[in-house]
Amino acid sequence: MQGFINTEQQLLESLASGNRKVANQVYQQNYPIVKGWLAKNGGSESDAADLFQEAMVVLFGKAQDTGFRLTCSISTYLMAVCKHLWYKKLQKQSRDPVFLKENIGTDEDEGGIGYEDDVKVHEEREIHYDMLNAALDQVGEPCRSLLKAFYHNDKSMQEITAAFGYTNTDNAKTQKYKCLARLRKIFYSMADN
Amino acid sequence: MSINNNIWEIAEAFVAGTLSETDLKELNSRVASDIEFAAEFSESTNLLKSMKANGKQKRFRNLLSEIHESEIKNPKAKTGRRIELPAHFWRTAAVAAGVALLTSTITYTILNPSIKKNDYQYVTISREVAGLRESQKQLNQNQKKLETDIKKINQPPAAHVRFTGTGFAINNEGYFVTSNHVVEGADSIYIQDRNGEYFKANKLAFDAESDLAVLKIARKSFHFGKGEVPYTFATGKSGLGTNIFTLGYPKNDLFYSSGAISSSNGFDGNELQYTLELPVGHGQSGSPVLDEKGNVIGILTAMGGDAEANTYAVSSQALISLIHDQLSDSPIRINKTNKLHGLSREQQIEKMQAFTFSVKVYKK
Numbered sequence: 001m002q003g004f005i006n007t008e009q010q011l012l013e014s015l016a017s018g019n020r021k022v023a024n025q026v027y028q029q030n031y032p033i034v035k036g037w038l039a040k041n042g043g044s045e046s047d048a049a050d051l052f053q054e055a056m057v058v059l060f061g062k063a064q065d066t067g068f069r070l071t072c073s074i075s076t077y078l079m080a081v082c083k084h085l086w087y088k089k090l091q092k093q094s095r096d097p098v099f100l101k102e103n104i105g106t107d108e109d110e111g112g113i114g115y116e117d118d119v120k121v122h123e124e125r126e127i128h129y130d131m132l133n134a135a136l137d138q139v140g141e142p143c144r145s146l147l148k149a150f151y152h153n154d155k156s157m158q159e160i161t162a163a164f165g166y167t168n169t170d171n172a173k174t175q176k177y178k179c180l181a182r183l184r185k186i187f188y189s190m191a192d193n
Numbered sequence: 194m195s196i197n198n199n200i201w202e203i204a205e206a207f208v209a210g211t212l213s214e215t216d217l218k219e220l221n222s223r224v225a226s227d228i229e230f231a232a233e234f235s236e237s238t239n240l241l242k243s244m245k246a247n248g249k250q251k252r253f254r255n256l257l258s259e260i261h262e263s264e265i266k267n268p269k270a271k272t273g274r275r276i277e278l279p280a281h282f283w284r285t286a287a288v289a290a291g292v293a294l295l296t297s298t299i300t301y302t303i304l305n306p307s308i309k310k311n312d313y314q315y316v317t318i319s320r321e322v323a324g325l326r327e328s329q330k331q332l333n334q335n336q337k338k339l340e341t342d343i344k345k346i347n348q349p350p351a352a353h354v355r356f357t358g359t360g361f362a363i364n365n366e367g368y369f370v371t372s373n374h375v376v377e378g379a380d381s382i383y384i385q386d387r388n389g390e391y392f393k394a395n396k397l398a399f400d401a402e403s404d405l406a407v408l409k410i411a412r413k414s415f416h417f418g419k420g421e422v423p424y425t426f427a428t429g430k431s432g433l434g435t436n437i438f439t440l441g442y443p444k445n446d447l448f449y450s451s452g453a454i455s456s457s458n459g460f461d462g463n464e465l466q467y468t469l470e471l472p473v474g475h476g477q478s479g480s481p482v483l484d485e486k487g488n489v490i491g492i493l494t495a496m497g498g499d500a501e502a503n504t505y506a507v508s509s510q511a512l513i514s515l516i517h518d519q520l521s522d523s524p525i526r527i528n529k530t531n532k533l534h535g536l537s538r539e540q541q542i543e544k545m546q547a548f549t550f551s552v553k554v555y556k557k
Contacts, residue, residue: 018249018252018253018256020256020260023253023256023257023260024260024264027257027260027261027264027265028264028265031261031265042356049261049265053254053257053258053261056253056257057250057253057254057257060250060253061250064246064249128243129243129247129250132243132244132247133247147244151244151245151247151248152247152248152251152252153248153252154248154252173202176201177199177201177202180201180237180240180241181201183240183244184236184237184240187240188236
């Protein structure tokens with residue numbers, strides 16, 4: 001199709017920047033495969049969406065590193081991560097010993113992709129982000145909203161100045177720095193405990 | 194810029210990579226000489242990087258959910274709405290097409306005398322009729338599809354989770370056993386025989402502790418195969434080292450494996466179970482475990498975690514107790530005649546095939 005990017009590396013780079021068209025392309029190409037696989041392995045459709053999106057975020061996280069090169073196709077990578085995440089989830093759910101409930105035998109050789117480490121890094125990062133968000137919730141208003149507007153919603157300082165009613169962007173900036181200082185204190189005291 | 198400025202301003206510029214070379218030099222010398230500043234600066238830049246990356250990831254997650262909502266769940270919203278025609282429309286349309294067909298046939302008949310003079314026209318007309326036939330066929334197909342679509346509504350939604358296990362007959366009157374965890378919380382349970390046919394089953398008794406469930410095929414006077422089940426059920430516990438084998442459905446095909454009893458107690462010393470040295474896979478829960486003489490000594494229930502490659506089976510005694518305890522009102526006949534004794538393994542498997550099947554479970 002016209003306008004579609006075709007080399008995997010270019011796809012990754014665009015995906016890393018959050019390009020909607022590319023994200024959609026990767027989504028359309030791979031989600032049905034994951035959904036089909038999961039249906040045979042005891043997962044519902046909403047499980048499939050959660051699982052696939054988590055795998056996309058793992059890939060997104062990896063792609064943030066500009067030196068990152070995939071050693072396999074995006075599809076293979078996503079599928080491997082999905083399977084890994086799903087087995088992990090099943091393992092967590094089931095008590096010891098594991099029931100022979102579903103047909104979840106691995107049917108492909110997925111060695112050498114290194115997705116296991118990627119998932120581990122991803123999980124550690126998620127814990128880090130959870131802590132960061134918890135700190136953000138304790139920082140108080142207007143700091144919480146201001147930092148969220150700037151970092152989460154990608155608003156410019158001009159927009160924030162207008163939305164929060166500061167007289168000029170310098171005042172808004174000063175406020176932002178104060179908020180960051182407060183957040184740093186809360187976050188690192190949490191991390192130390 | 195001076196590094197005496199607000200530390201955040203420097204940290205932001207540093208993370209963004211917009212610090213000038215002289216600023217960087219100044220920063221480096223201060224970091225080297227002022228430990229307190231260095232610590233604060235590193236905390237600040239780390240926090241900024243995390244905030245940025247977390248925000249970016251959040252936006253990506255939102256983008257994914259948004260794509261899922263708009264492109265996967267409701268793709269029609271973008272490509273324009275399709276108007277679904279009610280069933281009666283198709284019927285009317287089919288009649289209309291029929292009338293049109295009739296009309297063109299009449300036209301053809303009327304034109305018939307002139308055809309001999311003009312073959313070209315003949316061909317054209319027949320083509321039109323063929324075209325009409327096609328479109329009527331199309332309409333009929335559409336109507337049929339509509340009807341099957343309506344039928345589909347009456348069936349359980351396909352979104353149900355499917356679990357599979359294995360089951361085997363207790364006798365040839367429709368009674369069978371499988372693992373309780375396979376059928377636990379099921380909306381509906383089906384067995385699929387080796388011809389691929391599905392039969393609905395109802396749960397009669399179960400015991401979570403021993404992980405057994407006894408079921409019966411819903412259809413009246415159902416038989417798994419010709420004649421009685423070929424195997425018998427061991428009433429006592431078999432000894433260590435007894436050679437055993439199992440048949441089950443880890444996937445769509447029947448799977449055979451053999452091994453031995455490695456402990457007369459099961460997981461964590463469970464006396465209802467055996468520990469087996471027997472390679473099995475997921476989907477084989479509920480499979481029969483037989484000794485060489487064709488006695489069912491147990492029912493596969495679980496396998497050990499990653500470290501140990503043990504397999505666990507519930508002893509046939511537990512099954513017999515379950516039937517005695519819970520189904521004493523309408524006793525289930527347990528087969529007493531063994532037809533597998535002395536046969537080769539191939540013959541034993543051949544005889545057992547009709548009585549071992551895949552159990553498919555739908556859960557909400």
